[in-house]
Amino acid sequence: MKAAVMKDRRKMVIEETPAPKAGPGEVVLKMKYVGICGSDLHLYTTGLVPPDTIMGHECAGIVAEVGDGVEGWKIGDRVGIHGGLYCGKCFWCRRGQTNLCREVGGIGLGDMPGGYAEYLKVFPSMLLPVPEKMRLRDVALLDPFSTAFHAVRLSGFQIADTVLIMGAGPIGLCALQQLKLAGAKVVCVTERVEARARAAKAFGADLVLDPTDDVSGKLADLTDGVGVDFVFECVGIPDTTQEAFNLVRRAGKVVLVGVCMDLATVHPVLWVINEISMQATIGFVREDLLSSMKQIEKGVLRTDGLVTETISIEQLPDAFERLLSPNNEIKVLVEFAD
Numbered sequence: 001m002k003a004a005v006m007k008d009r010r011k012m013v014i015e016e017t018p019a020p021k022a023g024p025g026e027v028v029l030k031m032k033y034v035g036i037c038g039s040d041l042h043l044y045t046t047g048l049v050p051p052d053t054i055m056g057h058e059c060a061g062i063v064a065e066v067g068d069g070v071e072g073w074k075i076g077d078r079v080g081i082h083g084g085l086y087c088g089k090c091f092w093c094r095r096g097q098t099n100l101c102r103e104v105g106g107i108g109l110g111d112m113p114g115g116y117a118e119y120l121k122v123f124p125s126m127l128l129p130v131p132e133k134m135r136l137r138d139v140a141l142l143d144p145f146s147t148a149f150h151a152v153r154l155s156g157f158q159i160a161d162t163v164l165i166m167g168a169g170p171i172g173l174c175a176l177q178q179l180k181l182a183g184a185k186v187v188c189v190t191e192r193v194e195a196r197a198r199a200a201k202a203f204g205a206d207l208v209l210d211p212t213d214d215v216s217g218k219l220a221d222l223t224d225g226v227g228v229d230f231v232f233e234c235v236g237i238p239d240t241t242q243e244a245f246n247l248v249r250r251a252g253k254v255v256l257v258g259v260c261m262d263l264a265t266v267h268p269v270l271w272v273i274n275e276i277s278m279q280a281t282i283g284f285v286r287e288d289l290l291s292s293m294k295q296i297e298k299g300v301l302r303t304d305g306l307v308t309e310t311i312s313i314e315q316l317p318d319a320f321e322r323l324l325s326p327n328n329e330i331k332v333l334v335e336f337a338d
């Protein structure tokens, strides 16, 4: 089969590799769609995956082979993947916080081969049944939708609250939709990239600003001088992480969704005298995935407009290089030929 294999930092090559076989208790999927995730780009530039890793965790496919002892799945079933592996036994797993389990990893992150390949081997516990009405290409978008769902769920957001979302990447745009759906009074979005700003407008943002605008002044205008109740930071760089705490109202809450890998300088005194709360969030659990899936199936979430480009597996190495420079993409999907 064809696979996009990481050889080194910023070195991905398309190779012919043996297709996986389903052993006892395993299932092999024929891949149909896989999304390029920001975390893949991070692993690509830092080289934080072992050589010969096949990345890709935002997968949608069709069951192609079922190993001995697997029940409930058959060849031809359309499926999504919850790619995170967890032990099911630790303190966090027992509380349903499987995204915080440190016992095991996930597919496409160096632990198990991922979906940048024509076939993918998984455990049946990772499979999500896809409702008949749902398009498989939308299944590959569940990762950002579920991440946003998880973040909104943990935030304590309530109907009629006001929100600023920093960053209209896939997760920011999904959070925007979730928050509007949940009854936000005002959702303002800051975004530098024009195509993403346009998408934010199309997805119902009340106001879209360039981050260099007078954001704080405009937020005050929108909220009777009070400021927003919540800031969702969906960029993950030091500047925006710091700025989030300056933009939220006194006694408001900052929700960190973006994963900032660099040191950020903060002034705790500003949090203290303003009694600002913070909720950090990472990934999602299976229930977030299933809830997002239900929303997409019912048509209450829009998936059109998120995918800005569909490529073939052969185009992956080029796409990764291209996505490192400023660009107008939102979500790039790999589509596999039948």
Ligand SMILES: [Zn+2]
Binding pocket: 037, 038, 039, 057, 058, 143, 144
């Ligand atoms: Zn992802």
Ligand SMILES: [Zn+2]
Binding pocket: 086, 087, 088, 089, 090, 091, 092, 093, 101, 102, 103
């Ligand atoms: Zn665990």
